[in-house]
Amino acid sequence: MAKSVVGASSHEAMTRADVKRAIVRIAHEIIERNHGVEGLAIVGLQRGGTWIAKEIAAQINDIEKSVTVPVGALDVSLHRDDIGIRPVSLGAISDIPFDLSGATVVLVDDVLFTGRTVRAAMEGLNNYGRPRAVQLAVLVDRGHRELPIRPDFVGKNLPTHIGDEVAATSDGVTVTPGSQASR
Amino acid sequence: MKHLLAIDELGLDGLNALLNLTDHMVEINQRPVPKVPALRGRTVASLFFEDSTRTRLSFETAAKRLSADTMTFNVSTSSVNKGESLRDTVATITDMGVDAFVVRHKSVGIPWQISEWTKASIINAGDGAHQHPTQALVDCYTIREATHAKSFSGMHMVIVGDIKHSRVARSNIQAFSMLGAAVTLVAPPTLLPPDVSHWPVSVSHNLDDVLPQTDVLYMLRLQSERMAQGHVPTLREYSEQYGLTQKRVMNLQAQAIVMHPGPMNRGVEMQIDPSDVKNSLIHRQVANGVAVRMAVLFDLLGSGSNLAGQA
DSSP, X not given: OOOOOOOTTOEEEEEHHHHHHHHHHHHHHHXXXXXXXXXXXXXXXXXXXXXXXXXXXXXXXHHHOSOOOOEEEEOOGGGOSOBTTBOOOOOSOOBOOSOOTTOEEEEEEEEESSSHHHHHHHHHHGGGOOOSEEEEXXXXXXXXXXXXXXXXXXXXXXXXXXXXXXXXXXXXXXEEOOOSSOO | OOOBOOGGGGHHHHHHHXXXXXXXXXXXXXXXXXXXXXXXXXXXXXXXXXXXXXXXXXXXXXXXXXXXXXXXXXXXXXXXXXXXXXXHXXXXXXXXXXXXXXXXXSSTTHHHHXXXXXXXXXXXXXXXXXXXXXXXXXXXXHHHHHHOOSOOTTXXXXXXXXXXXXXXXXXXXXXXXXXXXXXXXXOXXXXXOSOOTTSSOEEESOXXXXXXXXXXXXXXXXXXXXXXXXXXXXXXXXXXXXSBOHHHHHTSOTTOEEEOOSXXXXXXXXXXXXXXXXXXOHHHHHHHHHHHHHHHHHXXXXXXXXXXXXX
């Protein structure tokens, strides 16, 4: 997960205004891709993706006026494939108070990296019903995928070294160089 | 955390960590498909040398909801009847590949003894009149759920009945005290241990005196064989003095909670149908049993970080 460590060597990859613009653009793209918002549901991943999910949903509601897109939050800790290998840190509790059967679910996370969190999330979603389709929106795609997963909506493609730390908040995105080996 | 043998081994941080983890498990149980892959490939064996309905079933359900495999050891149809010793029985099951044993036995200390014999994690599901740690976790979680209080500081818990033979009472006294509550035991002198002066409790022999100052009224089951053993003169006299009646419910404070670990003896300690008690949490205790045991199993077998140990 992204940590908010901003050292002397870290640099800003997106400003606060860049983040805001990216979220507005993603909201428009989601509506365009789905020809409206019929059956749409937004699910943010705990904890980094939840604020972005809420922002995207607020934008969509603002653009489409007549609707309120349901927003949920999913904690994937218990669906991960590295339980027993790495220490588990539980996020906030999942909160999806609506049936996902037949819905078009847009999963939202802050930083897309190996893809393992997204894999776990796709599995977790099925506990809440069978979505008609699942799409993926991320604020930052930093590369280094280990699974065949590709985002549908991207705020910014950000080439990184594998050991870098990427921190994404509504104030902006920063990259802190790390050792190549650490992961 | 490697084993869960007694509630006080958790410490306050460990206790709170398990209760917080239970919140996650409650949410999983509310999903249309209440199952996560967290303990895939792990095996949990239940080793019950004493009867049980809710503890054994809730452990097995908890293991399955975390995708662990389960084995049930049934004493009455096992090779124990051919004279196989406890140690050999444990060794045999261990050899089949078991990650955790859930153990209930009539003798104090058997879960600890088994933990010395096997590499698997041991969960004490009740040993004699010693400990029943997961029941205490269930009860603390249930109170926390009802009151939204993370600390029990300022609360007065009253435990009524056969304290002497009750492992539930011993675990709950420790857990309630750790969370900051004051505890009063109400029982006839024959059903109290010989010396409770080193326990963090007050003692009363008169239920009616303490009812108006009670926040949680915890009724224990009176086993009918206690009468034959001379601990109580008659069940009728016991229930007159220590049973929960409609009149006693009226004397409780409006927000006071009534609990019972089950199984209940209707007409003995419960002279009233629990559904007639406004603030009865007895059904919540059963409902939360699965989620609490999921938290315990996950902490022992899955967290990799000894969640309860560090908090």
